[in-house]
Amino acid sequence: MEGKSTDRVERGTWGSRIGFLMAAAGSAIGLGNIWRFPYVTGQNGGAAFVLIYVAFVALIGVPVMIAEFTIGRSTQKNPIGAFEAWR
Amino acid sequence: MALAPGTWWRWVGVLGVVTGIGILSFYSVVAGWTVGYFFKTLTGAFSHAITGEESARIFSEFIGSPGISIVLLFAFIALTMYVVAGGIADGIERWSKVLMPVLFGILIVLAVYALTLEGASKGLEFYLKPDLSKVRAGTFAKALGQALFSLSLGMGTMITYGSYLSRKENLAVSAGYVALFDTVIALLAGLVIFPTLFAMGLNPAGGAGLVFVVLPTIFGKMPLGTIFGSLFFLLLSLAALTSTISLLEVPVAYLVDEKRWPRRRAVLTMGTVAFVLGIPSALSQGAVNVLSALPKIGMGFLDLMNALFGNYSLSIGSFLIAIFVGYRWGVKNAVGEIEHDGTPFPLAPQWAFLVKFICPVAVAVILGYIVVTGQYF
Numbered sequence: 394m395e396g397k398s399t400d401r402v403e404r405g406t407w408g409s410r411i412g413f414l415m416a417a418a419g420s421a422i423g424l425g426n427i428w429r430f431p432y433v434t435g436q437n438g439g440a441a442f443v444l445i446y447v448a449f450v451a452l453i454g455v456p457v458m459i460a461e462f463t464i465g466r467s468t469q470k471n472p473i474g475a476f477e478a479w480r
Numbered sequence: 481m482a483l484a485p486g487t488w489w490r491w492v493g494v495l496g497v498v499t500g501i502g503i504l505s506f507y508s509v510v511a512g513w514t515v516g517y518f519f520k521t522l523t524g525a526f527s528h529a530i531t532g533e534e535s536a537r538i539f540s541e542f543i544g545s546p547g548i549s550i551v552l553l554f555a556f557i558a559l560t561m562y563v564v565a566g567g568i569a570d571g572i573e574r575w576s577k578v579l580m581p582v583l584f585g586i587l588i589v590l591a592v593y594a595l596t597l598e599g600a601s602k603g604l605e606f607y608l609k610p611d612l613s614k615v616r617a618g619t620f621a622k623a624l625g626q627a628l629f630s631l632s633l634g635m636g637t638m639i640t641y642g643s644y645l646s647r648k649e650n651l652a653v654s655a656g657y658v659a660l661f662d663t664v665i666a667l668l669a670g671l672v673i674f675p676t677l678f679a680m681g682l683n684p685a686g687g688a689g690l691v692f693v694v695l696p697t698i699f700g701k702m703p704l705g706t707i708f709g710s711l712f713f714l715l716l717s718l719a720a721l722t723s724t725i726s727l728l729e730v731p732v733a734y735l736v737d738e739k740r741w742p743r744r745r746a747v748l749t750m751g752t753v754a755f756v757l758g759i760p761s762a763l764s765q766g767a768v769n770v771l772s773a774l775p776k777i778g779m780g781f782l783d784l785m786n787a788l789f790g791n792y793s794l795s796i797g798s799f800l801i802a803i804f805v806g807y808r809w810g811v812k813n814a815v816g817e818i819e820h821d822g823t824p825f826p827l828a829p830q831w832a833f834l835v836k837f838i839c840p841v842a843v844a845v846i847l848g849y850i851v852v853t854g855q856y857f
Contacts, residue, residue, distance in 0.1 A: 404736065405568035406644050412573035413645060414654060418661040419576040419722025420637050422583070424510055425630035426666040427716050428691050431673040433622055433857070435684035438614025439606045442623060443670070445615070449627040450659050453842050456834040457633050457798050458655040460805040460814065465642025466651065467817040468483060471733035472636040473493035475643070476483060476804075 404469070483809050492800045496636030499797055500730035501750065502789030503635055505757035506782050507727065508560070511720035512552030512762070513543060517692060518713035521699065526709055529700035532693070539692045544766030553762045554755060560724040561751035564732055565744050568644050572725055579718050584665070586715045591671040593708060594679075603678030607670050621849045624842060625857025629790060631662055632723065634797030636730040643733070650823045652831070665719075672712070676702075691716070728754065761785055783856075791856045792847070799843040806836035 407413035434442050468475040483489070520526070525538070543549055563575045594600060628634055642651070673695075677684050680698040695712065699705035728750060735746035764771040764781035771781045779787070805814050811832035818825045825831070850856055 404644065404733075406646060408569035408573055410649065412569070412577055413641070413649070414657055414661075415580045416572050416576040416722070416726070417638065417641050417654070417658045419580050420632045420641060420726030421630060421658055421662040421723075422580075422665045423630075423632075423719045423723030424507065424514070424716065425626065425723075426662065427587075427669040427719055428510070428514075430626060430630065430666040431670050432685075432687055432690040433626055434607070434670055435674070435677075435686060435690065437619045437622055438611055439674075439684070440608050440610040441612050441615050442619055443607070443667070444610055445620060445623040446626060446666075447663060449624045449842075450631065450663055452834060453624060453839050454627045454631045454633065455655050455659045456831055456839055457628075457802055458631055458638055458659065459652050459818070459831060460801050460835055461633065461638035462642035462645070462651040462655055463814050463817050464483065464801070464805065464809075465639040466645045466647070466649070467814075469643050471493070471643065471737045472496035472639045472730065473490065473734050474737045475639055476487075476489045476493040477738075 483804075489804060489808065492797065492804060493636070493639075495793060495797050495800070496634070496639060497731050497734050499635040499789050499793040500637060500727045501754055501757065502785060502793065504557075504560075504724055504727035504754040506761040506785040506789070507720070508556045508724055508754065508758050509549065509553050509761045509782060511717065511724060512549060512556045513692065514713050514716040514720060515556060516542060516548060516552050517696075518710060518717055521696070521706060521709035521713055524706060526696040526699040527706045530697055532697055535693050535697045536689070538696070539689065540766060546763055546767040549762040549765065549767065550759060553758050556720075556724065557728075557751050557755045557758070559721065560728050561747050563721070563725050564728045564751075565747045567743060572729065575725070576722055579722050583715060583718045583722075586711050586718075587665065587668045587672065590708065590711060590715070591668050593704075594672045594675040597675060597679035597702065599679040599681075600675030603674035603676070603684075604671075606678065606684060607674040617849070618853070618855060621846050621855065622857045624846045625791065625795070625850075628794055628798050628843070629857070630666060631659060632726060634794035634799075634801065635727065635789075636797070637726040639801075640730045640733045641726065647820045648823075651818050652825050652827065787856050791850055795843055795847045795850075799840055799847065802835050802839040802843065806832075806840065811835060 464475050563571050565571060632638060674684060676698065680701060682694055686694045699709035702708060731750040732743065732746040735741040736743055760771050761782040766772055773780060774784060777784060805811065815825060815828045
């Protein structure tokens with residue numbers, strides 16, 4: 394793990410907090426929200442589905458997302474590198 | 481440093497990277513359709529009222545054309561590559577900071593317009609008044625699958641984006657914001673679609689063709705329909721772009737970190753891989769018979785990619801990430817990382833409980849459900 398400072402320059406970092414949030418929200422927001430969500434909701438009874446969906450986002454989605462962010466930040470690596478080399 | 485060297489956990493990372501490329505390949509095909517429909521609508525293809533059959537025919541001819549679908553796939557991946565080649569702060573971040581507010585603005589305009597249509601309130605009632613009699617086992621599977629897919633989990637993107645964060649950032653609050661934005665946008669999309677459908681007297685259970693087949697039938701009937709329709713497909717294209725960017729960044733980060741490749745070369749290579757892998761998906765909508773209905777599998781190539789990467793591998797990935805953090809790395813160590821630099825994490829015990837017990841069990845149940853029933857989300 395030599396040259397840690399040059400590694401960081403090569404990899405890059407987010408320039409601002411809002412920039413990171415926009416990028417991560419942009420990753421999440423996609424065809425899934427605008428194309429898939431309405432038709433899956435329509436096929437599964439409307440509002441009841443929406444309630445279950447929101448509960449899953451809060452109870453499963455957010456915890457797993459925190460887990461992924463934490464793995465990424467603690468290693469400062471891509472997914473394979475994050476699990477692989479140990480100092 | 482890394483978390484679990486020389487163990488099979490490495491394969492969780494490999495799974496994430498492979499899932500990222502796999503989803504990118506077929507996702508870009510659909511993203512290409514949204515761009516095509518943007519231009520179609522803008523140039524007046526739906527400026528007059530058409531029947532459902534006509535609309536279905538237009539759509540199947542469009543996605544069944546090998547030339548158009550491959551050119552649009554290429555164009556979409558090329559644009560994605562252009563953004564990612566710019567790097568984290570100057571490429572991905574800069575574009576996201578422009579695209580996301582534009583996307584939000586378009587969505588608000590469309591929702592306000594849809595809600596003012598005559599008869600919109602019936603759509604609101606369907607959308608906002610729960611009918612618990614319609615809840616079945618499959619409803620839960622679909623809802624959880626939609627949540628994982630929509631939040632880009634289990635595909636390596638959030639690990640990769642997290643890796644560019646500084647130690648000062650509050651990870652729990654950030655995840656909360658991202659999930660909140662994501663949910664608000666999905667709910668707003670529903671506020672556009674359902675009032676519009678009900679106002680025009682259409683069935684909300686239209687399925688995957690809802691956006692491409694059902695909506696174009698009403699653009700010609702509604703006031704300002706061509707503008708509404710063009711904005712809607714522009715919205716879809718922009719939303720898809722910020723997602724394909726993150727999907728491409730996953731394998732690119734791998735090559736830059738581990739193989740010391742220059743970013744541009746990594747982008748060119750992985751973009752090409754995704755394009756080539758996307759071609760059979762693009763040709764699976766009627767252009768090539770074998771790909772449209774794969775022998776012995778009984779589904780088209782794009783549907784197969786969605787089942788493999790959009791269902792199995794992202795669920796397995798999410799499950800293993802919860803297991804890894806919950807048991808292998810340990811929630812104590814993870815909480816230590818989150819609370820780095822004195823960042824408060826008051827919900828740490830609740831989070832630990834969810835990650836150790838609820839997340840793996842829920843995802844495993846859903847995985848079992850899709851294996852047993854073959855009903856993909």
